[in-house]
Amino acid sequence: MKNWLQATKYTTVALILGIILAIAMFLALSIGNVRLPNFIIWETLVNGWNSPLPIEAPGQGGIHDIIWLLRLPRILMAALVGAGLAVSGVVMQAIVRNPLADPYILGISSGASLGATVAILFGLSFAFGDNSVGIMAFIGAFAISLGVIFIANMGGRANSTKLLLAGLALSAVCSSFTSLVVYFANNKEAMQSIAFWMMGSMAGATWSLLKVVSLVMACSILFLWLQSRMLNLMLVGDEAAITLGYDLNKYRQIHLLVSSLIVGFAVYSAGIIGFVGLLVPHVVRLFVGTGHIKLIPFSALVGAIFLVVADALCRVILPHAELPIGILISVIGAPFFVFLMVKRTYSFGN
């Protein structure tokens, strides 16, 4: 009876968070360089939904374009990337058994940066088309994950410490290569666009990209959710897990790959956005505890809300300009993190 009540309680909270997300997304549609009243947004949404024309078809009016082509895609992208990064953070913290881990801990961001830098400086758009930066970043991120798994398995079984150290080493190598490329290229314009890319932005969201990203995020998050029991066992360690019948080594590598898939696509569509994957899991643990069966869905919801709000703020804080989302999140995130640290009741999982 008590458990049933508890389950209902959590379902209710999840529903409320879902409603908050929907409201945040709707409000985010109204703000920006042009403020739109709510009833017009609603009308445009309904008309667009019922219209037989494809979304991209020209001549449907300025407001239609602002909502359906500019704002809605980036808001949806923010929600997907936020959910993905938060879940990936939860999983990475379990994989390396360290509460300080974030989605980029195993060098994924350095790999992505190297890929992006190479793409920008060498102008690889002839090979990969318009989104060469994203594609190269994705390749870099994923290659690093494979490299980390490969190195951690050399000379005996991989464990969380070896993964962490392999990540650190590869990350250092990638960073120095990035610096090397930048140093020799001596191209100011390109360097600026690298810097801008690294701060993250949702501005590149399109419907065709959204289709892919939503599929990847939904499948990966669902898969990781189904792995809750293994993730719990990871936190109590390999030895205890073996005595409970599970060899975590293979699960850990699968989780790492799925998690890098999430991060790779997040980087591909929005650049590197820090702090979400570190902050959200800790905030959610405060309320639902360490068990992954609750932690994963709640982190996804909170991560989505967080990035939708942050992206909306980015569009309005500066008049007629957009603040890179990475800057905003660090500015909000860091003080909040310190607040959590100082607050006695929560000690980062310890």
Next chain:
Amino acid sequence: MEISTQNIQLSVGKKNILRGIDIELYSNEILGIIGPNGSGKSTFLKCVYRTLKPDAGKITLDGKSIDELSYRDTALKMAVVAQHNIYNFDFKVIDIVLMGRAPYKKLLSRDTKDDFELARAALAKVGLLEKAEQSFNTLSGGEQQRTILARALAQDTECLILDEPTNHLDIRYQLEIMELIQKLQRTTLIAVHDLNIAAKFCHRLIALRDGQVVGQGTPKELLTVDFIKELYGVESSVHYFGDNIYPHVVFESTL
């Protein structure tokens, strides 16, 4: 259930930690492993419960080599209370105990009402039911140890393997835990530091030194003044009180 090991050897680097250990653990007996620090007690137990793989030798459960069994198979047969259970992340006590049900779970199955009841019953047995919803890391060392024992009980296996389960416990809980283990009447392999606890609760004892078996027998047979001197290098006297068939060891001095 019976466990037997033949010629278990393990070395780390150039150091031979285990140098051929043979034991037989019979159904429903409590077999104690004694020996000084560094004699290989924990390492040997780890080989049995499979977190270390011996370089040579064979371990069988009911006649079947453990190499032919999956981790799940062995987890359904033996539950383990290891030393040093320190977690970086905080779980609720009940969640830790529920993990004992993990070997029974298929990929998608959730914890059922029965699992909760078994977990709560296990907590009740170790006297921690009222702390079920507390966080594990706020418990005292002894309570944490009892939580892990509750997890092993929730695992509901024929065999228990315990590595110094009475460490960190005050005398009352030492006795309570050992009485509980006695009452369970499972096949039990247990590493013990305290010779008096070993003498009182174990049916048989095996003494290890430098990774070898240097003696075995009932507490009465094994725990003699001479043997204790040889094993630990301490002077002692051994007494029998009343009708007790087990000895009491009083330590006097180092050699």
